[in-house]
Amino acid sequence: MILLQLAADGLLLGAVYALFSSGLTLIWGMMNVINFAHGDFVMLAMYVAFFAFTLLKIGPIFFVPLAAMALFGLGVLVYVALVRHVMRGPMLAQILSTFGLALFLRYAALWAFSANFVSLPDNLVGGVYQLGGIRLSASHLLAGGTALVLTLGMHLVLTRTDLGSRMLAVSEDRVAASLVGIRAERMQALAWGLGAAATGVAGGLIVLFFYVSPEVGNAFTLLAFVTVCLGGFGSVPGALIAGLLIGVIESFSAYWLGPATKDVVVFALFVVLLWVRPQGLLGRA
Amino acid sequence: MRASLRRVLIAIAILLAIAPVLTQDAFYQRIAALVVLAAISASAWNVIGGYAGQVSFGHSVYFGIGGYAALLAFTKLGLPPIAGAPLGILASFVLSAIVGLPSFRLRGHYFSMATIAIAALAGLLVTNWGYAGGAIGLMGPATPRSPADLLFRSPLPYYAIFLVVLAILLVLTWWMERSRMGFYLRAIGSGERAAASLGVPIRRYKLYALFISGAFTALAGSLYAVMIGFIDPDSGFGILVSVNMVVMAALGGAGTLFGPLVGAIILVPLEETTNALLGGGGTGAAYVAYGVIIMLIARFSPGGLAQFLPRIAARKSPRAA
Numbered sequence: 001m002i003l004l005q006l007a008a009d010g011l012l013l014g015a016v017y018a019l020f021s022s023g024l025t026l027i028w029g030m031m032n033v034i035n036f037a038h039g040d041f042v043m044l045a046m047y048v049a050f051f052a053f054t055l056l057k058i059g060p061i062f063f064v065p066l067a068a069m070a071l072f073g074l075g076v077l078v079y080v081a082l083v084r085h086v087m088r089g090p091m092l093a094q095i096l097s098t099f100g101l102a103l104f105l106r107y108a109a110l111w112a113f114s115a116n117f118v119s120l121p122d123n124l125v126g127g128v129y130q131l132g133g134i135r136l137s138a139s140h141l142l143a144g145g146t147a148l149v150l151t152l153g154m155h156l157v158l159t160r161t162d163l164g165s166r167m168l169a170v171s172e173d174r175v176a177a178s179l180v181g182i183r184a185e186r187m188q189a190l191a192w193g194l195g196a197a198a199t200g201v202a203g204g205l206i207v208l209f210f211y212v213s214p215e216v217g218n219a220f221t222l223l224a225f226v227t228v229c230l231g232g233f234g235s236v237p238g239a240l241i242a243g244l245l246i247g248v249i250e251s252f253s254a255y256w257l258g259p260a261t262k263d264v265v266v267f268a269l270f271v272v273l274l275w276v277r278p279q280g281l282l283g284r285a
Numbered sequence: 286m287r288a289s290l291r292r293v294l295i296a297i298a299i300l301l302a303i304a305p306v307l308t309q310d311a312f313y314q315r316i317a318a319l320v321v322l323a324a325i326s327a328s329a330w331n332v333i334g335g336y337a338g339q340v341s342f343g344h345s346v347y348f349g350i351g352g353y354a355a356l357l358a359f360t361k362l363g364l365p366p367i368a369g370a371p372l373g374i375l376a377s378f379v380l381s382a383i384v385g386l387p388s389f390r391l392r393g394h395y396f397s398m399a400t401i402a403i404a405a406l407a408g409l410l411v412t413n414w415g416y417a418g419g420a421i422g423l424m425g426p427a428t429p430r431s432p433a434d435l436l437f438r439s440p441l442p443y444y445a446i447f448l449v450v451l452a453i454l455l456v457l458t459w460w461m462e463r464s465r466m467g468f469y470l471r472a473i474g475s476g477e478r479a480a481a482s483l484g485v486p487i488r489r490y491k492l493y494a495l496f497i498s499g500a501f502t503a504l505a506g507s508l509y510a511v512m513i514g515f516i517d518p519d520s521g522f523g524i525l526v527s528v529n530m531v532v533m534a535a536l537g538g539a540g541t542l543f544g545p546l547v548g549a550i551i552l553v554p555l556e557e558t559t560n561a562l563l564g565g566g567g568t569g570a571a572y573v574a575y576g577v578i579i580m581l582i583a584r585f586s587p588g589g590l591a592q593f594l595p596r597i598a599a600r601k602s603p604r605a606a
Contacts, residue, residue: 097583104576110569
């Protein structure tokens with residue numbers, strides 16, 4: 001029974017990992033740039049949600065979309081002001097740009113919000129459901145369910161709509177896409193917006209049951225890396241499966257090895273994976 | 286232009302060598318010692334991160350190994366801390382071989398992601414390693430038992446030691462710059478596939494570069510532990526240790542001989558004075574600034590000041606260009 005319980009907890013958390021990781025994989029797939037600030041976007045979204053609740057007194061129905069919109073704006077801004085200019089520059093510039101951004105966001109947050117851990121009240125989304133002996137808290141269910149639906153939604157948008165086809169065209173061949181009248185710049189800005197909005201929703205959901213501090217971003221960045229790497233760079237369905245898997249692995253290793261070492265397993269998995277199969281489990285070589 | 290630039294830099298180097306002797310203020314002498322120490326690790330990072338273009342965000346692992354080797358030699362074996370430095374360097378070679386061989390199949394972004402993960406992993410492991418003090422860390426000798434403990438009240442002896450190490454590293458880098466290895470590394474840095482197609486033995490030379498880079502970073506870690514007399518997971522393996530190396534090398538000019546030194550001369554006094562003025566909150570402020578500096582470099586001048594300043598000079602006097 002405990003195994004089922006752990007698996008259920010892991011899957012619900014993993015769905016949220018899948019959501020913000022699909023943002024990272026979308027950005028990578030469109031323009032082969034890694035967002036080293038991805039976890040710090042999640043951190044920022046958590047603060048947006050936290051302050052929306054404490055200052056504006058609005059609940060998750062409003063603060064999750066608010067965080068998504070705020071991060072969408074940030075993503076587009078980062079693309080237009082920074083990434084667009086370094087994309088064709090040397091590798092050093094590409095890598096340093098978002099790493100500098102991560103540093104800036106993390107320490108600006110430290111400065112503005114202090115290093116204290118803050119969290120929303122436990123009973124904001126209260127209640128526990130019993131399902132055949134498994135206890136599922138309402139906040140986890142809400143977060144996991146929403147994340148799952150939105151990740152699938154993102155996959156559908158990318159594969160089933162005209163907009164998705166245009167984005168795919170740009171990721172396949174930017175010049176050819178421009179020749180048939182697709183605005184490549186706009187598609188890439190949109191990819192950054194959507195990728196960041198995914199962290200916005202994920203941050204707004206995680207904050208329902210997880211504390212916020214300026215430093216939480218680093219762990220989320222690495223979680224997004226390992227998820228994207230496991231699922232294959234550029235693949236949203238891959239990120240979904242990998243995210244769920246990572247959530248379960250984390251949940252089990254926290255139970256068997258203790259919460260302090262749960263990240264050791266995941267990070268070690270990432271390092272091994274990068275060595276033996278950098279294209280991911282589902283990715284193409 | 287280039288020859289005169291070099292002359293200016295040599296003049297600056299000489300000035301730097303004698304500067305702390307001119308002041309009696311221990312605060313400034315300490316900053317000078319820290320500048321040279323930071324320049325050592327940033328110059329070491331530069332060999333792999335600048336010349337070979339493999340942007341490592343995980344060099345803190347080497348720094349931490351060096352620092353822990355020094356203070357483990359003291360706490361566990363009763364040796365002077367500096368006796369741990371060769372052990373740290375040895376360990377750095379082993380780590381370079383283990384980590385470098387597989388991760389060098391990874392190019393560009395993948396390599397940088399792997400280094401972040403390895404550093405995070407190392408930090409977590411050390412924090413949970415009770416033998417090495419866990420989260421609390423290790424202390425050096427409180428009072429000197431012998432001159433070999435290298436415990437000085439004045440920062441000047443440290444400054445002299447660090448300067449010698451920096452000089453050795455810079456001469457080595459200078460020699461490397463104009464040897465076959467320097468050309469190979471720059472070829473790798475500017476395009477790995479192209480370099481491979483020209484017959485550059487990529488993995489071998491990247492590994493050589495990592496050996497040099499890691500060994501000197503580990504030595505810098507040992508020297509840090511000897512001077513400060515304390516190391517913990519954050520000051521040894523924390524991501525900010527890596528950030529310092531990256532930002533200093535990138536600001537001065539990644540892949541240039543004196544770039545990391547110039548970056549250290551600018552940034553260390555800045556960080557130390559904001560720390561002194563703002564106290565604990567100062568660290569945050571310094572890293573907000575570092576983030577902005579890194580973004581500005583990436584956006585406007587990936588070659589750092591070494592690329593930026595000549596461009597300004599050329600614009601001011603069109604005839605010189």
